[in-house]
Amino acid sequence: xxxxxAVKTEENYVVRVEQVDxxxxxxxxxxxxxxxxxxxxxxxxxxxNGGGKTTxxxxxxxxxxxxxxxxxxxxREAQNLGSRRKLVGYVPQRERSEFNFxxxxxDAVVMGTFAPLGWGRRVGxxxxxxxxxxxxxLGLADLAHKPLRTLSGGQxxxxxxxxxxxxNPRLMLLDEPTVGMDVGAQEAFFExxxxxxxxxxLTILMSTHDMEHIRSVADSLACINxxxxxxxxxxxxxxxxxxxxxxLGAFHRHVETHHADESGPPHAGAGA
Amino acid sequence: xTEHPGFWQAIVEFQFMREALLASIIVGGLCSVLSVxxxxxGMSFIGQGISHAAFGGIALGLxxxxxxxxxxxxxxxxxxxxxxxxxxxxxxxxxxxxxSADSAIGIxxxxxxxxxVLFVSLRKLYTADLMTYLFGSILAVTxxxxxxxxxxxxxxxxxxxxxxKELIYYSFDPEMAWAxxxxxxxxxxxxxxxxxxxxxASVKVVGVVLVSAFLVVPGATARLLTQRFGMMMGLSVILGxxxxxxxxxxxxxxxxxxxxxIVIAQFAAFGVAWLRSLRGR
Numbered sequence: 388x389x390x391x392x393a394v395k396t397e398e399n400y401v402v403r404v405e406q407v408d409x410x411x412x413x414x415x416x417x418x419x420x421x422x423x424x425x426x427x428x429x430x431x432x433x434x435x436n437g438g439g440k441t442t443x444x445x446x447x448x449x450x451x452x453x454x455x456x457x458x459x460x461x462x463r464e465a466q467n468l469g470s471r472r473k474l475v476g477y478v479p480q481r482e483r484s485e486f487n488f489x490x491x492x493x494d495a496v497v498m499g500t501f502a503p504l505g506w507g508r509r510v511g512x513x514x515x516x517x518x519x520x521x522x523x524x525l526g527l528a529d530l531a532h533k534p535l536r537t538l539s540g541g542q543x544x545x546x547x548x549x550x551x552x553x554x555n556p557r558l559m560l561l562d563e564p565t566v567g568m569d570v571g572a573q574e575a576f577f578e579x580x581x582x583x584x585x586x587x588x589l590t591i592l593m594s595t596h597d598m599e600h601i602r603s604v605a606d607s608l609a610c611i612n613x614x615x616x617x618x619x620x621x622x623x624x625x626x627x628x629x630x631x632x633x634x635l636g637a638f639h640r641h642v643e644t645h646h647a648d649e650s651g652p653p654h655a656g657a658g659a
Numbered sequence: 660x661t662e663h664p665g666f667w668q669a670i671v672e673f674q675f676m677r678e679a680l681l682a683s684i685i686v687g688g689l690c691s692v693l694s695v696x697x698x699x700x701g702m703s704f705i706g707q708g709i710s711h712a713a714f715g716g717i718a719l720g721l722x723x724x725x726x727x728x729x730x731x732x733x734x735x736x737x738x739x740x741x742x743x744x745x746x747x748x749x750x751x752x753x754x755x756x757x758x759s760a761d762s763a764i765g766i767x768x769x770x771x772x773x774x775x776v777l778f779v780s781l782r783k784l785y786t787a788d789l790m791t792y793l794f795g796s797i798l799a800v801t802x803x804x805x806x807x808x809x810x811x812x813x814x815x816x817x818x819x820x821x822x823x824k825e826l827i828y829y830s831f832d833p834e835m836a837w838a839x840x841x842x843x844x845x846x847x848x849x850x851x852x853x854x855x856x857x858x859x860a861s862v863k864v865v866g867v868v869l870v871s872a873f874l875v876v877p878g879a880t881a882r883l884l885t886q887r888f889g890m891m892m893g894l895s896v897i898l899g900x901x902x903x904x905x906x907x908x909x910x911x912x913x914x915x916x917x918x919x920x921i922v923i924a925q926f927a928a929f930g931v932a933w934l935r936s937l938r939g940r
Contacts (some may be wrong), residue, residue: 446837459871488699488831491886498828502840507821554839604939 400500401426401558401590402447407456407520409442417444417616420456424592426557427439429584431605431621432594438612441480446558450478460558473502476551476559480604481544481591486536493531494548496522521553522546525579540567552583559584561593565600572583573597577604598629666911677912678805679797683903683917686873687804689812691899692819693857694878695892696850699830705749707871708764709742710858714867715771716741717792718778730814731803733858742855745771752891770883795918797864797907804863811860813912815853823850827888865918876925877902884931 398409404422408415416439424430431442445451446458449465449472458465461474468475476499488495496518497510506513525545530538538546544567561580565573578599580602584591595601601608602621602652610617610629617628669676689791697706719741720734752767753760764932779789791799828836829846831893837843854874861870905919913920 450834450838456870470840472838475838475840477835477838479835479838483834485832489882489886489891490827490831491887494888495831498836499832499839501824501828504824506825507841510824536886550835551839 476556687903691877
């Protein structure tokens with residue numbers, strides 16, 4: 388049956404974004420976006436600030452509902468994931484998280500195990516063990532019993548990542564997780580995340596400005612600037628492509644010179 | 660201060676004093692459990708809104724059923740209905756619409772109080788009962804009130820015990836709790852409902868005006884003293900119950916309304932904790 392075939396095709400994709408439009412109030416942020424992510428793929432989502440990276444992740448999370456088009460995750464509409472929501476781990480941008488809460492780093496990570504455990508069931512040694520294990524994989528074991536608010540920004544971010552991982556998700560959505568980390572911590576973080584991803588065969592969508600690191604760890608990249616301008620294997624993305632399709636002036640040095648070169652045509656236009 | 664046999668003797672001798680003691684322990688304990696969530700979730704204005712909304716329900720109850728002593732339970736039920744409706748309206752309007760929670764609270768509690776004034780003026784009687792509800796009177800607490808308070812406490816504390824971890828995550832970060840797969844909407848309304856029912860259980864003892872302090876001060880004080888959630892809950896309950904007992908004692912000693920003495924005791928504890936937190940910096 389064709390219906391069955393359609394379901395099967397969808398099952399191959401963990402995330403499917405089809406012809407999606409989305410606006411904040413009057414401003415269109417995403418137009419005609421298409422994106423497909425297969426199981427076990429680490430996708431880096433790059434693009435300028437305000438280009439729609441966070442919006443795309445929140446649409447996939449099901450927190451936002453597309454104006455047009457469809458977002459499916461694990462074969463279901465993202466906003467109606469139901470119990471499959473437990474398969475998704477999400478780390479929001481740093482400024483959207485709350486850290487002034489009476490909890491240790493371990494307490495915060497254990498929260499990641501709550502939903503899979505089920506309502507009314509008590510947290511036991513197994514959940515604590517799981518949380519500690521995840522923390523040690525991210526180099527956080529020594530911080531387990533420190534109050535959350537006394538950690539550095541980068542450490543807090545890694546705690547949020549550990550919390551999302553502690554629930555054994557199949558899909559991780561990470562929104563600029565390295566913001567607030569120092570350079571050494573960023574490098575370690577990308578390495579740890581990459582090895583976890585390969586080992587657990589996780590599907591990861593991660594938005595970032597850190598081109599250098601994301602290229603070395605992600606299987607593929609998607610450039611977003613109001614729509615998906617480019618989507619392909621990491622090594623296939625050249626600086627030239629970046630400049631041309633993304634106009635990533637915010638974080639790509641070459642683009643500045645490129646912009647300077649481009650200052651010609653508008654003059655010509657004005658003269659005409 | 661040494662012995663005040665008057666207080667203990669009164670407890671031993673008089674039924675109404677034992678009931679007052681029990682009522683202040685229940686109210687002090689229950690409110691301080693809720694105050695932990697109120698403080699962490701920044702719901703103190705909602706608490707104030709719902710407690711003032713109770714005034715509308717009380718006034719309607721008195722209008723329909725007359726004196727409180729004759730009709731404690733129906734009045735309490737109407738008050739509960741008022742509080743729940745206002746709590747849900749605040750929740751719905753602030754979640755769905757383009758009105759901030761802050762505005763929604765301001766709008767609905769003022770409306771409910773206006774209804775209260777309307778009902779009071781319709782009654783056209785001087786209402787000492789109403790004063791009881793506005794400022795609280797522990798000695799006016801009846802056996803039926805105590806039963807209602809106990810039933811509500813068991814329900815509320817039972818739900819909190821059952822949903823302990825879910826409520827922790829929700830208080831920490833509602834959005835992330837939802838994203839992790841927890842039923843955040845259910846938890847949102849559950850917290851509002853528990854807040855409303857706690858207010859209903861407490862309003863006769865401490866009054867419409869002061870109940871919001873019971874829902875903030877113990878939790879805020881405990882928050883200054885610890886960085887652990889469980890500890891915060893424990894300290895809040897200890898502070899809440901201790902202030903209630905101290906307040907009842909002072910109230911008996913100096914013949915001052917109990918609600919006021921308890922809040923003053925809570926405030927004293929908060930002041931000490933705050934000064935201590937300044938020194939720790």
